[in-house]
């Protein structure tokens with residue numbers, strides 16, 4: 001007996017001992033009765049009173065909350081087409097489904113309540129009356145060298161055809177992506193494989209392997225067990241694909257910092273693809289849907305922005321990169337867009353009839369003062385206006401102007417501000433540069449060196465029906481332009497200011513959480 005087999009054999013023995021020693025993990029009718037109370041309070045707003053996935057809030061969401069009557073589950077350790085085990089349901093209820101509105105419940109419900117609610121959701125389908133299926137067994141991860149990663153990439157593009165849906169860069173923009181619908185005929189996006197922290201079933205190599213092995217039932221994502229059995233691909237090769245997919249995301253999920261640092265340089269980069277950018281650490285800015293005033297966005301098209309900055313004492317250059325499947329409008333996505341329009345109900349009115357342009361807004365306070373009270377993060381207000389740089393791709397252009405709230409933007413003279421935009425493999429890379437001394441102080445502030453300056457962003461994906469107000473927004477951050485010789489950084493006033501801004505984001509997050517958890521919020525109804 002070789003060692004690996006012995007180990008698994010040993011584990012099986014240990015399991016068997018445990019199983020005979022402990023009462024079997026079986027949920028009872030009593031649990032289900034208690035689970036109904038938990039469900040009605042916490043789950044029905046999205047999943048519906050009868051489990052049909054049609055709660056009050058469901059119509060604003062995509063992906064839609066699961067319809068439990070069909071007993072089709074994505075996150076399983078069981079074969080494609082089979083029911084999940086209680087452990088599988090437990091995992092998804094504990095962790096939630098990142099990248100969707102399904103929250104994690106570990107911190108909010110007791111272990112008992114979570115067990116009870118599992119027992120209850122199983123009562124929505126008679127299929128659960130049968131014996132629980134066994135988990136699929138598979139071998140150990142053989143590991144992967146750099147050469148193996150190259151082979152994983154080849155398999156991803158050729159033998160397994162992941163590329164057809166997930167695209168060359170893995171950002172969910174493959175040629176088949178605009179044709180995808182789920183089992184309920186809702187439009188569905190192929191996952192962005194460069195953001196493993198958003199994977200529904202976890203982001204480790206083994207999680208990814210498992211998803212490929214058993215599929216995501218109810219979605220077009222296939223199970224590759226058949227491909228292994230048909231000899232199209234070996235189990236070992238499937239592990240290489242999992243390693244390759246893992247390598248598309250950063251080693252750790254991005255850490256959010258309050259300050260974007262603009263490094264001082266004597267030679268500014270020539271464009272967003274200039275290799276000198278590789279020397280500058282990108283700051284990750286998370287974006288959330290704007291749900292404070294209509295038209296709102298509950299499911300933002302873009303969920304984060306990578307920002308880099310450099311300056312030479314005269315000009316500031318920013319590089320902004322974000323994932324977006326489409327260079328909007330994109331006629332390949334017309335049919336998908338109409339399906340999206342028909343799917344998302346909106347109290348603020350339907351999505352625009354046709355796809356609009358992609359758009360990015362950089363926002364500063366119009367006046368930089370020592371006053372710690374900052375303009376309202378959603379485009380300022382009458383007392384404290386903001387200055388905005390607004391870039392759009394169709395027609396290509398950029399303007400500078402002021403605003404006193406969403407929808408009030410008035411463009412001024414963009415004199416002195418330049419940009420270069422590049423779209424490839426489901427990603428925008430935009431370089432914007434401006435003089436530190438504003439040519440026209442009535443539309444833009446001059447930027448001091450050595451003092452943190454508040455900055456905020458908004459990003460709209462035109463193929464997702466977004467624009468000025470139905471948009472993804474950030475809170476206030478700060479940008480700090482390095483001084484020639486490093487001196488102590490005084491961030492005192494700005495920290496106070498950011499606290500105020502942080503409250504702004506808190507409002508967004510908690511409003512969203514309320515929408516998520518309660519299934520509706522007062523601003524909607």
Ligand code: HEC
Nearest residue numbers: 160161162165189190191199200201202208211219220221
């Ligand atoms: C027919 C289209 C299609 C093909 C082919 C396909 N996928 Fe997917 N994949 C999807 C869709 C759609 C989703 C998103 C499901 C969702 O939103 O719940 C997805 C999701 C994923 C996820 C995220 C899983 C999670 O936990 O959320 C990973 C990882 C993934 N696919 C990897 C792959 C790999 C690797 C291949 C090739 C071996 C592949 N996919 C082939 C359509 C496809």
Ligand code: HEC
Nearest residue numbers: 042043046063064065066073074075092100101102516517
């Ligand atoms: C804010 C809305 C919302 C609330 C509240 C919510 N869910 Fe969900 N849930 C979703 C969405 C959306 C999905 C589907 C996500 C996807 O397909 O990627 C989902 C999916 C699920 C799934 C399917 C997992 C799978 O493997 O396919 C389970 C189980 C589930 N929810 C259980 C619950 C339970 C239990 C509660 C209450 C404790 C709850 N949900 C509350 C939105 C919600």
